[in-house]
Amino acid sequence: MVNSLTRTTKPDEDFLYMQIADRLGSQINQLILRTGEKLPSVRALSQEQGISLSTAYKAYVQLEIRGLIEARPKSGYYVRYTPARSFNEPKRERLAGESEKVSLDEMIAMVYRNFSADSIVKLSMASPALSLLPLAKLNKSMAEAVRLSADSCISYEAVQGNANLRTHIARQAFAWGGNILPDDVVTTQGCMEALVFCLSAVTKPGDVVAIECPTYFGIFSTVQSLGLKIVEIPTSSTEGPDLDYLAKAINLHQIKVCLFVPTFSNPLGYCMTNEKKKKLVELLAKNEVPLIEDDIYGEMYFGRTRPRTCKSYDAKGLVMLCSSVSKTLAPGYRVGWCIPGRFKAQIINLKLMHSLSSASPTHAAIGHFFETGRYDLHMRNLRKALHTQCLRYTQAITEYFPDDVKVSRPEGGYVLWIELNKKVDAFELYKQAIAFKISISPGQIFSTDSRFTNFIRISFGTPYNEEIDKSLKKLGQLMSEF
Amino acid sequence: MVNSLTRTTKPDEDFLYMQIADRLGSQINQLILRTGEKLPSVRALSQEQGISLSTAYKAYVQLEIRGLIEARPKSGYYVRYTPARSFNEPKRERLAGESEKVSLDEMIAMVYRNFSADSIVKLSMASPALSLLPLAKLNKSMAEAVRLSADSCISYEAVQGNANLRTHIARQAFAWGGNILPDDVVTTQGCMEALVFCLSAVTKPGDVVAIECPTYFGIFSTVQSLGLKIVEIPTSSTEGPDLDYLAKAINLHQIKVCLFVPTFSNPLGYCMTNEKKKKLVELLAKNEVPLIEDDIYGEMYFGRTRPRTCKSYDAKGLVMLCSSVSKTLAPGYRVGWCIPGRFKAQIINLKLMHSLSSASPTHAAIGHFFETGRYDLHMRNLRKALHTQCLRYTQAITEYFPDDVKVSRPEGGYVLWIELNKKVDAFELYKQAIAFKISISPGQIFSTDSRFTNFIRISFGTPYNEEIDKSLKKLGQLMSEF
Known part of the structure; x- marks a missing residue:
């Protein structure tokens, strides 16, 4: 205005x-x-x-x-009170079916917009329901962290980030096979800022970034906003990224950096085997190509052990691991980090120039939450809940969706990737579903060329309930009508 | 590592x-x-x-x-407890006098490093002493804001930012002559993120940005990290930026955007007159050049009224005002905002792509602090304290520094800009002073060509005390010895 x-x-x-x-x-x-x-x-x-x-x-x-x-x-x-006062005009949302041909950006914007609408059943949101998060204990950690701080967390933090938080991130690294010191860690405003800093540290505008295909749609606009070009590496839900394709693409497209989600990728839910992770790291190391490892779902494993990371195979310091507590604990706290290997100095410098330092109270609170062991307890419960929900959603989908539907079998994370009959247009299905106040993620938004026209992503972050049951049943009906 | x-x-x-x-x-x-x-x-x-x-x-x-x-x-x-455990190696700081020829970046890094050293008298830091900040009341606001929030501030905020905070930023705009709606405001992680988003919204790498000279050294690296070039507009401590020079530079250098601190610029402490602000806005509007108005010191006025902003003269939506509470209230909270006029959509998009959303608890806490009137009360006290400190420091400088020293007369802000005898090398003085554990900002770091060799900046953010008195006396002695 x-x-x-x-x-x-x-x-x-x-x-x-x-x-x-x-x-x-x-x-x-x-x-x-x-x-x-x-x-x-x-x-x-x-x-x-x-x-x-x-x-x-x-x-x-x-x-x-x-x-x-x-x-x-x-x-x-x-x-004065006066009934004549003009009220805020109700905002007009674009209604489903209004526009005939929409661009990828518009599709993504539509799905994002529905994220914040209250009355909608959000099967599109790859994050935990509020009821799975430890609100009361986190509030306690916030209050205690502020109280224990000499300056009530009012002053600037050191640029690299809260020392206690970094210590506990280093400790947690042991579980994924890392040998990490607190000094190896730089904290950020959520995982997103970490990814932006890592990309900025190793590229200049015009450079090429390799990402998995399909992948999380937020990555496209972030990568493009930095003036970078995208090469998509075909990725299967059972085998992961095609490393032979990647090997050829590195030279063909002069790839400057890879940005992958090796553990419970979004939307596939696929976790690379240890062998594959090692192979990927070695392939990139041979070509001196850095790997940005988005490990944001890594802690949400359903099996007995925490999957290893690519970072744990990183002999040359070329792997930059990025993560946060946004999917596990507190999305709104914006507490993330990266472990940037040999690029640490550049990352600290970028942080100094672009955001000076992180928010002291929230970062201190998460450090405290880790330190007191509250995190480990919470994660044990969260993993159990997610595993149960994953099975329950899968069961319902098998029951309600047409017989020719194929569902992924994730071993962690928040999402199911679902292949529908070729006749079904996922974006059409999205629009029909939203009319019934059900939000799903249409496959089109997970690649730059909108190729996954008969796929949808469904999140099982919300505990199974009657409303979810009805919604899945309704989705099944809508599919059958195509 | x-x-x-x-x-x-x-x-x-x-x-x-x-x-x-x-x-x-x-x-x-x-x-x-x-x-x-x-x-x-x-x-x-x-x-x-x-x-x-x-x-x-x-x-x-x-x-x-x-x-x-x-x-x-x-x-x-x-x-086990074992004395043989290796302790963290003490970090070796570079000592003053060790290097003979240092670059601008190195100078800045040295001054930054001293910011976090405890035992040093920080006359270099342009922000308030902890004792001037309302720790207890802010803690209360944090606790209350979290308690009043339906989700304990654990969820993602809307991308544009906390609605209550934006409402109160809009209300405060009335005092600087603005006619601003909550919907005109976008919150950010401190002022720095706001500046980065505003620069990114209107430039591409290779473009030219005009800034004042001298100006805050943090700006150089931030601007350069975005791949932008800098043109410095000569700025006097009594007349402000040379608008005739700017008018010529706009065409000569194809300036894409101006980034100015019109109210209590850093380090000059100069506040443009209303007429000059209006003239600047009109000059830029005629050439369709956007103005980024860094208003971070605007609330720290010593006079009776809040100075108007350039934004208040902005008829075309070309002025992007940026500010934060980092200099007034809570540096560590990283709560800032911009009022980006016609560039709002781009700014929201950049925020979505680079940081998703702001930290909910800290932003809610500052909104609450504004809402309860605690902010107005605090600011009245802070302004009075700073005004007193400004006079007290100036008096001591007049007394202790050599007679040929000239001191600025700021009407607000945190800093004095001091011209020394031409024989004095400010960076040499900095190094000598740091040996006595006194940190000042040498003039060299306030321009890209290190031209202010006989200037220093001294902050009066800390209440006057005996230690400050001794430090200023020592500085005077060191100057006389050149």
Whole structure:
């Protein structure tokens, strides 16, 4: 919105009080000042705005005449209740079926928009339901971390990040086969900032990045916003990325960096075997190509042991592991990190230049949550819950969806990747489902050329309930009608 | 640090337990696992690492032999106290005087490094002392905001930012002559992220940015990290930026955007007059050049009224105002915002792609702090304190520094810009002062060509005390000796 010029530098008194009244009136009409609120005194207004007392007074009289404020004897001016106040116009959402041909960006924007709509059953969201998160214990950690901090977490943190948090990230690395020191870790604002810093550290605009296909749609716009080009490496839900294809592509396209999700990739839910991870690291090391390993789902394993990471095979410091607590603990806290190997100095420098430091209270709180062992306990419960939910959703899909539907068998993570009959257009299905207030992720948004037209991604992050059951049943019906 | 490859994919039992022992031993030696801490049980270790019980047992025995852990009967394994444990090597700071010729980047890095050293009198830091900040009330706001939130601030915020916070930013805009709606505001991770987004929204690599000279040194590296070129506009401490020079430079250098600090610029402390602000906005509007207005010091005025902003004259939506609470309230909270005019959609998109959303708890806490009126009260006190400190520091400088020294007369902000005798090399002075544990900002770091060789910046953010008094006296002595 363009702001109108409403104050002049050469105050003409007659004119000025009207302008002040206009601006205050606009704040009242826009509900920025609310009914019953006290306005500054005439003297305070005159000082605040550098105008004479009489101008301030005239501005208030003007607002009284307009019926927007009222004077209360010996008290001051207050915003009046008036039914004539204009309310915020209801925002018009684009309705399903309105547009015939939509671009990939528009598709993604539509799915994103539904993320924040309350009344919708969000089978599209690859993150945990609020009921699975430890709100009370996290609040305790926040309060305790602030209390224990010498400065109540009000000062800038060191650029590299909270030391206690980094220590516990290093400790957790032991479980995925890492030999990591606290000094190897740099904290970030969620995993997204870590990915952006890692990409920026090793590329310049015009460079080529290899990603898996299909992959998480948020990656496309992030990579492209940095002026980078994308090469998509075919990835199967049972075999993972085609490393022979990658080997050829490295030279053919002069790939500068790979950005992969080796453990429980999104949307496939596929976890590379240890052997494959090792092979990938060796292939890239031979070509001196860095690997950005997005490990954000790595802790959500259903088996007995935490899968190893590519980072654990990294002999040359070329692997940059990125992760966060956004999928495990607290999306809104924006606490993430990277373990950037030989690129640490560049990453710290980028952090210094682009965000100075991380938010002290939230990072201290997560460090405290790790330290007290609350995290380990929470994760044991979360993994169990997710595993159960995965099985329950799969069972329902087998029951309700047409017989020719194929479902992935993830060993961790949040999502099922579902292949439908070739006749079904997933985006059409998305639009039909949203009319019934069910949100799914159509396969089209998981590649730059929208190739997965008969696939959908369904998240099992929400505990199974009657509403989910109805929604899956309805989805099955919609599919059958194609 | 490059991580060594310490686990194999084809477990050879004889070999494997040694590797596990090595990795655990390294965690113990690096103090990641601390004396007295309990280790996982043999069974837990075997599950966690996917190894046999006997391998896990042998690994622990190996660590016992090395004297790093001890078995306590019927309890488990614990990290032993051992004086032989290697401690973190003390980091070697580069000492003053060690290097003869240093680059601008190195100078800046040296000053930054001293920021976090405890024992140093930080006359170099342009931000408030901890004692001037409302720790207790802010903690209350944090606790209340989390308690009042339906989800304890654990979920993702909307991309544009916390609605309550945006409402209060819009309300505050009234004081600087703005007519701003909550929907005009986008929140960010501090002012720095706002500046980066605004620069990214209107430039591509290779484009030219105009900045004031002298200006805050952090800007150089941030601008350059985005692949942008810098043109410095000469700026006087009494007249501000040379707008005639800027007018010519716009065409000569094809300037794509201006990044200025019109109100209490850093280091000059100069505040453009309303007329000059209006003229700047009109000049840029005529040439369709956007202005990024860094208003981070705008609230720290010593006079009776809040200075207007360039944004308040913005008829075309070309001015992007950026600010934060980092200089007024809570540096570590990383709560900032921009009011990006016609570039709002691009800014929201960049935020979505680069950081997804802001940290919910800290942003909700600042919104609450604004809402309860705590902010207004705090700012009245802070302004008074800073004004007093400014006068007190100036008085001491007049008394202690040589007679030919000239001091700026700021009407707000945190810093004094001081011109020394031409014979004094400010960076030499910096190095001599740091030997006495006094940190100042040498003039050289405020321009890309290090031209201000006989200037220093001194911050008056810390309440005047005996230590400050001694430091200023010592600085005066050092100057006289040149």
